[in-house]
Amino acid sequence: QVQLVESGGGSAQAGGSLKLSCVASGRTDRRYAMAWFRQRSGKEREFVAAIGWSGASTRIGDSVKGRFTISRVTATNTITLHMDFLEPEDTAVYYCAEAFRGRGGPSEDSEDYALWGQGTQVTVSS
Numbered sequence: 001q002v003q004l005v006e007s008g009g010g011s012a013q014a015g016g017s018l019k020l021s022c023v024a025s026g027r028t029d030r031r032y033a034m035a036w037f038r039q040r041s042g043k044e045r046e047f048v049a050a051i052g053w054s055g056a057s058t059r060i061g062d063s064v065k066g067r068f069t070i071s072r073v074t075a076t077n078t079i080t081l082h083m084d085f086l087e088p089e090d091t092a093v094y095y096c097a098e099a100f101r102g103r104g105g106p107s108e109d110s111e112d113y114a115l116w117g118q119g120t121q122v123t124v125s126s
Contacts, residue, residue: 009120022096024077033099038092050106
């Protein structure tokens with residue numbers, strides 16, 4: 001069974017950087033869009049970034065645009081979220097997600113994603 005395994009969460013100071021990685025373990029068909037969402041304490045799940053199956057198309061959430069980027073390596077079914085200039089408001093549980101079969105574009109809608117990782121905590125101190 002395919003599993004999404006996140007890594008790289010942890011603590012950073014404001015202005016610092018972190019990199020999150022997600023591996024679609026067991027996946028042989030690479031034609032799935034993937035994304036990162038986050039959920040802050042007391043808030044609804046929020047779109048962060050998404051990437052199309054080929055890596056050619058990306059979408060970045062307005063709240064992190066200019067600070068976060070997303071990329072993928074199709075050979076290893078790995079996506080990365082590069083987070084720079086972190087702010088305390090970035091503190092959240094970050095979830096990796098894989099889209100439904102046939103949806104290869106970078107959607108911002110959580111309902112377009114069928115498989116989710118367990119989440120990894122990111123904490124940014126002021």
